[in-house]
Amino acid sequence: MPPSIHPVDLITALRHKHLTPAIVFLTSRRACDEAMEAFDHADAVLPPVRQEAIGAALERVITQYPSIAEHPLIPIVQRIGVAAHHAGHLPSWKIAIEELMRQGHLDAVFATTTLAAGVDFPARTVVITQSSIRKSRDFTDLTIGEVQQVAGRAGRRGKDHVGFAVITPSPYIELNVLTKGLTGHPEAIDSQFTISYPMVLNLLKAHPHEHIQGILAKSFAQFQLNQRAELIQRKLDQVQTQLEPFGPRVCTDWITQWQTFDQVRKRHPSRHPAHRSESPEIVARLAFLTPGRVVGLSKGRGIVLRQYRSKGQKNSMLTMLRPDGAITECPVTSVREVYDRTYDCAEIPSYPWCSTESFDQLSEQLEDLPPRLPILPILTAPSVEPLPDAVVQSLGDFPCPTCSSRPACQKDFPTASRLRQEQHRHMKSIQALRTSLWHRFQERVDVLQTFGYLTSTAQLTADGEWARLIRIDHSLLITELIRAEAFTGADPSLLAGIMASLAHDDDRPGAFPRISPGLSSLLRQVRKLAESLSPHEDPPLLRADVAALAERWIAEPTLTWIGLCRLTTMAEGDIYRLLARTIEFLSQVQTLKATHPGLADSAAEALALIRRGVLEELP
């Protein structure tokens, strides 16, 4: 059986059951493209009337977005009435497909799951072939919300009586994820509040430092933290009611008092235990003197067969196998060296302490040992600190031994102390929940102070005043670059190249052979700075190939879109997104007109150059 249904068969089956138009969700862009290729030789061709309708509809879109007039997929879409729609395509092409779908000209669209969130065009049927999606680098199961978002595309209001979600297996499917997703209740959402450097700067610009905590308290994050704190508060209340019977006795805070008493009592035992005077060196060795270990004794070597304690002996004892096959007993103290060599030893619980085979084996191995063996370095644990004399002596002064409520305290102490500990734990966690956002804010403030964007009183410095206008990812790196004057005199194409490599966060491989020396040296500088900032901000990917691509697009105004696409293996849609993100970053730099006119002009120039061809069609 094929691992999954052939796309042509799939569409035929759907058409046959009148389940079209359909959106087929596939795992990857490549799967979508391959599904389209599968139709190359299929004989399922649309009747001419419908082909013409598609052509006419496409014409209308093309008048608005001329860049897709020559799109290589047009003929096949027109011929078979099926299209692919994924992030590798140009936005204008995606708009065209959406438009065709909305007007009902297409029978099916192969799409990646990102579509589910990206646009809204419904169909009669959605076909689901996977139960997990690629998130950052690995695959995770679809959540209930995501399954419902995908399935929600089925059934067009006013055009369908019912919608269908059809599951078809592929190697990427796990049925129970999908059935749970279809029948389940969507997950609760949680706040993902993070405190970024620009947020800190902008907040401090508009509000005095002491008001910030109140503003952070308005976040959904704090709302949810408070919800959790309330739960703990309820538990705390319970603990407190449980603690009520253990109120003040002879001493007001008898629990603490008893705790101290108990501690001292434990550390100052009334009876001396049988004291084994083993030095720390010997104690540290004990763990290594296991059966099979080779050790050096005053005369020759031996292999440890067992370790034991004997009542009559002060020290731990060892049973040793000696070179002549003799089994001897000796105290641990007689061991001179512990070697870094152990042999397998099948232990048995009685003489001769190991099985006959391993006894023979060990005897042989002992004979064959080389004259020199590496010595195992054994670190000694520092000896336990003796209790401060003051505490020991104060035991006599404790009221507890003579106190009238001692028996009662002794009886209640375990419960009371457990409750007390619980109470403290809850109080601490509530405190942490209430103040964690503020602490995170303070951490950011500290960093910004060390970099000189904020004064010690948390006022914006001159640098802070303009730095707050850079409100994008990697803002600290960008502002530090500007302060390091990395862009001084750089022409628009270099600036755009760096911005592109900062903006691009996709690690899909792409290749571009040449990079100009100016850009490459600038990029090296950026990398160095990014690395030095990595404790404070995650470094960007800083890919050289995307930087070069953006640089070329701006440096050569005659370069056409198709020419640009030929320079790299990146998909059209990815290049578009790269340049669109670059525009975003550049437009942030452009806002620094007042303080960095040269840089802002350069950014404006780059923006003017970047906006041409395909990039001009959409705002």
Add this chain to the structure above:
Amino acid sequence: MTTDELEQLLARQPVALLHRLARGRVHRHFRAGKRRLIELLLQHSSQNRAGLESDLQALLEVRQSRPEPGGRPTHTPTPSTRKQLPAQAPIPAVMEPAISLTSWLEGIGVPTPQPFVPDPWQLEALSAVGETDVVISVPTGSGKTYVAVEAARRAMEDNRTVIYTSPLKALSNTKYAEFSRLFGSEKVGILTGDRQENGQAPLLIMTTEILRNLLYDAASGEIDVRLDTLGLVILDESQYLADPERGVVWEETIIFCPSQARLLLLSASIGNPQDIADWLTSIRPTTCRLVRHSKRTVPLRAGYLHPNGKLTPLFRTLGIPYGHPSQLHPEAKRLFSEYEEETLPAGRPRR
């Protein structure tokens, strides 16, 4: 019933039934084999024969009333799932035969065009949005856009500015085209990082990040005068609040949104819309209204298509059996396990 008869009757029953019978009667009955179990039961019955017999009869009756004796034990949903899903469809009876493909496919087709009648929840949301902030959490494709459009229209009739934000530029563009068609292109503008198209229009479309930046600029004094006349802020796809990277932007936007403007949060179905509404109530001047609705406008059916082209319903029931993921159609179940057996290397468990 004599002891012999009883013994024979017990011997004919499956051991599972004997165990149920032994529950509470025989200590550690689960360790006994069938023969020993019968022995123990009879031993016990020497004291309370009538009780054992009546229990046995009751159990036998339950078994006989099932369609397939000896089949799977009845699936009863655990109380926890039922509690979790208060407003869901009633528990589908397992006894009902699974739906057939023909009846599953019935009803495909285009409904006769009818004048658009807004759903009650849409009207509820619209009447609320005039007065307070509103959170809407409804399934995908229920008609959130209708609420957004109508709310925007009403706000614009009052000469107030409306801002509509979406998480993605692609969506902004789609909405820009759609709203331009609805309201006329002179009334709709779009803002991006470097471009403004018709930036003075009463209805502005932008991504949430752009709005956040506008609000920061306003807060720090570089005032965009238009924020004074801002009457309505529509945040589409508000479930992005939980996006690990960008979710914070939605929070910032909501926190800094001017208090005279109304907020309209449109979200797909999420688990805790009440939390969002409570949060808005706690930080905004007016009480936030939650409009939620879990029923789809167009009913959904689930199917299973085998790689060989065979189509069957996925669930035993016609619709989706909410809260009962294990109610698979027997045919779908058989085909899928067949698929798993054939495609997986022998002996390797999934995952």
